[in-house]
Amino acid sequence: GPAGSGKSHVAARLAAALNKTTPEKVLGAQAPDVFVTEPASRSRKIVVDQIRTLERALQLCTAGNRKKIGIIRDADRMQTQAANAFLKTLEEPPPNSLLLLLTALPEALPETIVSRCLSLPLRTSSEVAPSPQETELLRLLCATAEEKSRGIEGAYRVSQGIQALLNSIREQIREEHAASLKREEIRYRHTTDGGWLSEREDYYKALTESVYRERRSRLIETLFLWWADVLRARVAKAGRALKSCTEATEKIAAQLNTAAVLKRIRRLEEMRDQLNTTAQEALVLEVGCLHIFR
Numbered sequence: 462g463p464a465g466s467g468k469s470h471v472a473a474r475l476a477a478a479l480n481k482t483t484p485e486k487v488l489g490a491q492a493p494d495v496f497v498t499e500p501a502s503r504s505r506k507i508v509v510d511q512i513r514t515l516e517r518a519l520q521l522c523t524a525g526n527r528k529k530i531g532i533i534r535d536a537d538r539m540q541t542q543a544a545n546a547f548l549k550t551l552e553e554p555p556p557n558s559l560l561l562l563l564t565a566l567p568e569a570l571p572e573t574i575v576s577r578c579l580s581l582p583l584r585t586s587s588e589v590a591p592s593p594q595e596t597e598l599l600r601l602l603c604a605t606a607e608e609k610s611r612g613i614e615g616a617y618r619v620s621q622g623i624q625a626l627l628n629s630i631r632e633q634i635r636e637e638h639a640a641s642l643k644r645e646e647i648r649y650r651h652t653t654d655g656g657w658l659s660e661r662e663d664y665y666k667a668l669t670e671s672v673y674r675e676r677r678s679r680l681i682e683t684l685f686l687w688w689a690d691v692l693r694a695r696v697a698k699a700g701r702a703l704k705s706c707t708e709a710t711e712k713i714a715a716q717l718n719t720a721a722v723l724k725r726i727r728r729l730e731e732m733r734d735q736l737n738t739t740a741q742e743a744l745v746l747e748v749g750c751l752h753i754f755r
Contacts, residue, residue: 462583463686463702468563471583472532479559480527487532494527499534505730507533509543516547519555529558536562537569544571551577565685568692569723592676594626595683599706602687606709611716611755620750623680624743630676631669638665674737681733684753688729692722728752 462468473484476495486492496518498511519529533539539547551574554560562578564570591599601622608615642665646658686702687710693700694707694714701707714722732749736742 463565463689466565466583468565468583469534472561472563475561476530476532476559479530494521494523495530495532497532497534500538505538505734507535507539507543509540509546512539512543512547516550519550519558523557529555530561531558532561532563534563536564536574537566539570539574541571544574548573548577566689566692566726568689568696568698569726591683592630592679594630594676594680598623598626598680598683599687599703602684603706603709605754606712613751613755616750616754617747619754620747623746623750626680627677627742630680631673634669634672634676638669641665677736678733681729681736684729685726688722688726688753691717692719692726695719695722725753 469488470484473487476482476487476492477484480492480494482492482495487495487497490497496515498507498515500507501511515531515533519531521529523529551560562570562574567575567580601619605611605615605619642661645661687706690701690703690706690710691713692698694711695717696719701710703710717725728749732745732753735745735749
């Protein structure tokens with residue numbers, strides 16, 4: 462299921478119910494006989510050593526009536542060697558075991574993996590109306606499908622467009638919080654000292670950054686939805702997350718092979734990870750878009 466569909470929480474609740482523990486312990490990798498595997502290497506991939514470790518754990522004996530439960534987060538991030546090594550376990554799981562593979566991109570999983578699994582699609586619990594910036598980003602992305610050739614200039618236009626949208630998001634948040642601080646200042650000016658106002662200014666400054674990062678993540682998630690739809694169109698899978706962009710994503714899919722689409726999704730993941738570091742935002746976007754949209 463897509464981001465926000467609650468994949469990890471569903472898996473944690475199922476594992477907790479089966480093994481009489483709590484979802485919090487499952488998510489924290491503290492629940493007995495529940496083994497969580499996720500991308501951990503510098504390349505953000507699941508490597509064969511991690512799969513081997515999981516397989517050994519699933520062979521252990523359990524206490525009481527507990528099941529041996531393996532949860533693989535971001536299963537589409539398994540390296541080819543890791544996926545191949547996991548096939549035998551998927552085909553013949555150890556006795557009294559359960560394997561849960563979580564992914565937002567099932568289309569990126571090898572068919573040999575998918576064919577051995579029971580698919581349980583999840584959806585977001587409620588539809589969140591897209592922000593004006595998200596709507597404008599979709600318009601920008603649809604426009605790229607009309608370009609006759611994919612080059613540096615087009616990729617640069619996308620990066621500049623995204624940066625402009627992020628700037629508008631930050632300015633909108635600043636205005637909202639400045640208005641809130643002003644209301645508090647007017648309300649409490651005669652009942653508090655100057656130190657209080659300084660503390661509230663610091664509070665809203667930190668809150669602005671926190672809210673900005675959350676809204677930026679939503680904007681980046683829109684890019685993932687776009688490229689996931691391109692991948693679905695490329696491999697002829699039904700269902701689109703962005704139905705209004707179906708024609709555009711199909712045009713992009715017709716210009717790229719499956720490997721090229723997957724490569725761009727990986728570059729997008731790298732860009733998202735780098736945005737959460739201290740790297741300069743504008744530079745990360747520019748370099749990332751050169752790889753993703755050229």
